[in-house]
Amino acid sequence: xxxxxxxxxxxxxxxxxxxxxxxxxxxxxxxxxxxxxxxxxxxxxxxxxxxxxxxxxxxxxxxxxxxxxxxxxxxxxxxxxxxxxxxxxxxxxxxxxxxxxxxxxxxxxxxxxxxxxxxxxxxxxxxxxxxxxxxxxxxxxxxxxxxxxxxxxxxxxxxxxxxxxxxxxxxxxxxxxxxxxxxxxxxxxxxxxxxxxxxxxxxxxxxxxxxxxxxxxxxxxxxxxxxxxxxxxxxxxxxxxxxxxxxxxxxxxxxxxxx
Amino acid sequence: xxxxxxxxxxxxxxxxxxxxxxxxxxxxxxxxxxxxxxxxxxxxxxxxxxxxxxxxxxxxxxxxxxxxxxxxxxxxxxxxxxxxxxxxxxxxxxxxxxxxxxxxxxxxxxxxxxxxxxxxxxxxxxxxxxxxxxxxxxxxxxxxxxxxxxxxxxxxxxxxxxxxxxxxxxxxxxxxxxxxxxxxxxxxxxxxxxxxxxxxxxxxxxxxxxxxxxxxxxxxxxxxxxxxxxxxxxxxxxxxxxxxxxxxxxxxxxxxxxxxxxxxxxxxxxxxxxxxxxxxxxxxxxxxxxxxxxxxxxxxxxxxxxxxxxxxxxxxxxxxxxxxxxxxxxxxxxxxxxxxxxxxxxxxxxxxxxxxxxxxxxxxxxxxxxxxxxxxxxxxxxxxxxxxxxxxxx
Numbered sequence: 001x002x003x004x005x006x007x008x009x010x011x012x013x014x015x016x017x018x019x020x021x022x023x024x025x026x027x028x029x030x031x032x033x034x035x036x037x038x039x040x041x042x043x044x045x046x047x048x049x050x051x052x053x054x055x056x057x058x059x060x061x062x063x064x065x066x067x068x069x070x071x072x073x074x075x076x077x078x079x080x081x082x083x084x085x086x087x088x089x090x091x092x093x094x095x096x097x098x099x100x101x102x103x104x105x106x107x108x109x110x111x112x113x114x115x116x117x118x119x120x121x122x123x124x125x126x127x128x129x130x131x132x133x134x135x136x137x138x139x140x141x142x143x144x145x146x147x148x149x150x151x152x153x154x155x156x157x158x159x160x161x162x163x164x165x166x167x168x169x170x171x172x173x174x175x176x177x178x179x180x181x182x183x184x185x186x187x188x189x190x191x192x193x194x195x196x197x198x199x200x201x202x203x204x205x206x207x208x209x210x211x212x213x214x215x216x217x218x219x220x221x222x223x224x225x226x227x228x229x230x231x232x233x234x235x236x237x238x239x240x241x242x243x244x245x246x247x248x249x250x251x252x253x254x255x256x257x258x259x
Numbered sequence: 260x261x262x263x264x265x266x267x268x269x270x271x272x273x274x275x276x277x278x279x280x281x282x283x284x285x286x287x288x289x290x291x292x293x294x295x296x297x298x299x300x301x302x303x304x305x306x307x308x309x310x311x312x313x314x315x316x317x318x319x320x321x322x323x324x325x326x327x328x329x330x331x332x333x334x335x336x337x338x339x340x341x342x343x344x345x346x347x348x349x350x351x352x353x354x355x356x357x358x359x360x361x362x363x364x365x366x367x368x369x370x371x372x373x374x375x376x377x378x379x380x381x382x383x384x385x386x387x388x389x390x391x392x393x394x395x396x397x398x399x400x401x402x403x404x405x406x407x408x409x410x411x412x413x414x415x416x417x418x419x420x421x422x423x424x425x426x427x428x429x430x431x432x433x434x435x436x437x438x439x440x441x442x443x444x445x446x447x448x449x450x451x452x453x454x455x456x457x458x459x460x461x462x463x464x465x466x467x468x469x470x471x472x473x474x475x476x477x478x479x480x481x482x483x484x485x486x487x488x489x490x491x492x493x494x495x496x497x498x499x500x501x502x503x504x505x506x507x508x509x510x511x512x513x514x515x516x517x518x519x520x521x522x523x524x525x526x527x528x529x530x531x532x533x534x535x536x537x538x539x540x541x542x543x544x545x546x547x548x549x550x551x552x553x554x555x556x557x558x559x560x561x562x563x564x565x566x567x568x569x570x571x572x573x574x575x576x577x578x579x580x581x582x583x584x585x586x587x588x589x590x591x592x593x594x595x596x597x598x599x600x601x602x603x604x605x606x607x608x609x610x611x612x613x614x615x616x617x618x619x620x621x622x623x624x625x626x627x628x629x630x631x632x633x634x635x636x637x638x639x640x641x642x643x644x645x646x647x648x649x650x651x652x653x
Contacts, residue, residue, distance in 0.1 A: 050550040051419060051536065053428045054274050054435070060418055073548045097272050097535040102549025124272045124535070128261040149276040151438060159275070170276060174436040 003090040003118045004143050004165035007042040008200040012255040013222035014213075015202055016040040016248050017094065018229055019048055019062035021071025023237045025079045031233070031244055036089045038245040039252030043087075044121065044224070047076050047095035054123040056177025058227040061234060073103055077115050084116035092119035092145060092165070100133065109136040119143035119165045127159050137164070148193060149173075156189070160196035167193045169220060171205045177227045179206035186219045210254030217255035225251050263452020266575055268568035271451040273538045276435045284442070285453040287358045292460065297357065304349045305464065308382065309339045311346075313465075315472035315629070320599050321619075328482065328622035330615055331629045332602070333469050335493065342605065342634030343462060343493040344375035348444060350461030352379040355442035362386040362437075365444040366430040368395055368423035368489070369559035369607070370402025371634055372446035377411035379444075387411040390430045392421040395559050402638060420553045423489075423563045427537055447490025448567035451538030455567050462496025469629055470500050477627055483508040483618065486631040487610040488581065489525070489561035491570040493633035498579060508580070510618075511570060512610040514556035515583035525554035527566040528574050528581040536564075541571040557586040557646065560607040560634075588613040590646055593636060605634030606643065 007013050016035045020028050028045075035043055048066035052059060080091065093112060100108045100122065112120065119142050125133060130144060137144040143165030148156050150172060160167050169189050171182045186203055193201040203216045204224025208231075213223045225247070232243040262285075263269045271281060291297040305311040314334040322330045335343040355363055363385050367373030373389040380387035389406050393415040396403050406413050419425040427450075434443045445454045448462070466484070473481055484501055486494035488511035501507040516524040524530055527542050534543040536551060544552040544564040554564045573579040589606055592613035597603045604612055608631070615630045622628070636643075644651045 051424065051428050053431050053537070056432075057418075064419075067550060098543075098545070098549040098551070100549075101535050101540075102532075102545060102547070123274050124538075126271060126273060126275045126278050128271050128278070131261075147275045149274070151276050151279050153279065155275075155278065173276065173438065175432045 002143050002165055004042060004092065005200065007090045008166065008221050010041065012217045013041040013200070013202065014039060014248065014252045014255055015042045015044060015204070015222055015224040016229055017044040017046060017224060017226035018233060019046040019059060019066050020076045020079065021048055021066030021069055022062040022230070022233055023065050024069050025071060025075055027238050027240065029079050029083050030241055032083050033087050034241045034245045035248045036087045038248035040089060040248050042090045042092065044092050044094045044226070045080070047073060047093055047099050049096040049099050052096060054175055056175040056227065058178070058231050058234065059176050062230045073099060077111050080117060081115040090118040091116065092121055093117055094121040094123070097122050097124050105133060106136050109140050109142060113140035113142055117142060119145050121145045121168060123147060127155065148189065150189060156192040157196040160193045163197055163199050166200040166202050166222065167197065168224070169193065169201050169203045171203050171207065171216070176205055178208035178231070182206050182212060186216060190219050210250045213251045214254040223251070223255050263456065265569040265572035268539065268541045268571040269452055269455060270540050271538060272535050272540065273451045274435060277438070280434070280438045281451055281453065283358070287354060288453055288457055291354060291357055297353065301350055301353055304353065305346070309345045309349060310337060311464065312468045313337050315469060315476065317476070318600050321596070324599060325616060325619040327619040327624060328626035328628045330619055331473065331627065332632045333465060333497065333629055335465065335631060335633050336604065336608070336635035340375045340378050341637070342371045342375065343465060343496060344372045344446060345378070346464055346496065347446065347458050347461040347492060348372070348375040348379045351442065351444045351457065352383050352385060355385065355444070356383050358442065360385070360440055360442040362441045363444050364388045364390065364430055364433050364441055365446060366423065366426035367391050367446065368426065368562060369638065370395070370399040370406070371560060373411070373413070374402050374405050374409070376444050377406040377409035380411065381409045389413045390416050390426045390433065392416050392423060392426050394421040395423065398559055398642065399638060423559065424551065447492040448495045448569060449490040449537060449539060449565060455539070455569055458492050459495045459499060459569060462492050463499040465493065465496035465631060466498060466500035469497065473627065473629065480504055480507050481627040481629045482506070482622070483510060484629045484631070485510045485512060485611045485615050487512045487561060487607045487633060488566060488570060489514070489563050489607065490565070491567040493631055495567065495569055497631035502578060509578065510614060511579050511581045512584045512614045513581055514558055514561035514610060515585045516555040516557070518585055519583045523555035525556040525562050525564065526583040527564060528570070529583045539568045541568045542566055557589065557642070558606045558610065560605070561610065582614055584610040584613045590643055592616055593639065593643055602632070603636035604632055605636045606639040608633045609636070
């Protein structure tokens with residue numbers, strides 16, 4: 001069992017996301033430790049990209065802040081190396097294909113494994129293109145985590161059967177970002193995933209309140225919170241630790257015992 | 260290797276959310292592309308709505324003045340809406356209609372593709388929403404007005420550099436929000452498979468006509484065909500039916516902006532490197548960590564940091580030569596063609612005219628050059644006047 005799967009061992013998992021280097025990597029380092037302490041079972045680290053086509057305005061702005069601050073892929077690797085000395089929770093990179101490809105796909109994946117990462121999520125790499133990334137991940141012991149969406153329908157079994165780590169279920173149409181309501185039939189999607197794999201299914205995109213998190217956790221094995229955390233980092237910048245910790249711990253409480 | 264490859268380029272690097280939409284599009288296209296009814300309807304639209312075939316005009320004064328090869332101009336500027344864009348748009352909107360879609364969305368840079376899409380949507384009774392960089396909306400205010408006049412909603416894009424690449428990103432985002440009833444009318448031979456193939460096939464009418472017209476006029480194939488390249492749709496359209504003819508030199512003219520040795524350039528093949536963006540593997544202007552570079556050209560239509568995957572492949576195998584043309588050279592050509600032939604070319608097309616001006620004098624008088632005049636230049640007059648230090652109010 002991979003480290004990522006172990007994150008789902010203690011009941012419903014809370015997966016927290018932030019963009020590395022927003023507003024700087026020292027802050028990111030402190031926030032990772034704070035989120036782990038506040039109950040995040042797995043942390044997704046976004047490596048900023050200039051043109052994040054799957055993101056809504058909140059995470060787009062975070063990418064921009066991180067890049068304007070001079071964040072580079074190498075600096076992100078160095079930060080992870082430091083953070084790994086104190087933080088044990090599984091860590092997964094979430095970034096775009098070009099960040100990995102331009103670094104040299106194998107070199108990127110080898111370095112990621114070396115600094116202590118556990119997995120990789122590329123929202124612009126669907127099942128059809130994963131052959132370019134997944135074998136190198138396997139060779140270096142990273143899980144290549146796939147996404148399924150409300151539009152995936154008949155594609156779910158094919159994707160889930162070859163999944164590693166967990167299956168990222170996109171809650172609804174559109175890009176990342178906070179929504180008032182999540183209307184897709186999460187239960188049905190999770191059911192299709194479970195019919196094809198024993199791996200955990202986590203739901204993300206648009207989960208911004210403890211109520212929504214609790215509702216999603218009733219259906220899935222884990223809940224991914226991104227824009228809500230990134231929004232707090234956007235508001236509080238270098239002083240975001242208390243707000244982010246409070247958010248993570250409220251979400252964790254909500255998915256464990258209801259809001 | 261996945262579908263839709265041109266050598267190593269192409270592919271489908273898009274969110275899972277969109278996969279079934281592009282698969283549905285591919286299936287529909289495969290069903291209709293050889294369907295006699297569909298082909299007849301499209302041919303009818305090309306002829307009686309767009310005004311095809313476009314003329315192949317012998318530019319006698321330009322030829323005499325340059326003193327070398329005979330120069331022909333393929334007059335895509337004479338199409339309805341004033342550019343080659345209408346070819347692709349009529350094809351895609353007709354396809355969307357057959358697929359039962361009721362709404363089309365599109366990105367636009369200079370506004371030509373937006374105007375063409377709004378035009379076809381009006382004709383076919385489809386809802387239409389256009390995404391355009393805020394900076395480009397300011398540069399091309401008249402086209403914004405036209406799109407609205409044609410019944411489209413125009414949404415300003417403020418993210419990133421607020422130009423064409425950001426408009427593409429935002430249209431992709433919009434497609435993920437609303438897929439069921441919506442077709443994305445991509446404007447160039449780029450993006451995920453099957454777009455590069457679909458757009459090429461609809462634009463290939465250009466080279467099909469050039470071939471027949473030049474054979475009729477000259478009894479032989481041309482020695483060179485020139486076209487400007489942003490994403491590359493007019494170029495691939497002008498080249499496609501000559502790809503198998505080794506004797507026909509094919510030259511793509513990229514926008515060098517202020518020069519390929521400066522950061523203010525959009526010459527992707529010349530200065531970019533292999534990457535993955537906007538659904539495709541191809542050449543992109545980017546930094547060492549793969550961040551897409553802000554690009555610059557006087558031409559909003561060529562102001563894009565990537566190039567279509569088939570062009571990247573044609574470059575790799577050496578079948579098409581890609582050259583870079585600066586703002587200065589393009590503006591000179593814009594003025595030269597206006598003065599010499601009484602034809603005001605789009606500033607995009609002026610990049611190809613500029614290269615013809617360099618090429619023709621060194622070629623024998625028995626040689627033939629065809630320049631694809633992809634669009635007309637009315638939209639550019641104010642910007643060129645400004646470039647020359649003259650303020651115009653439109």
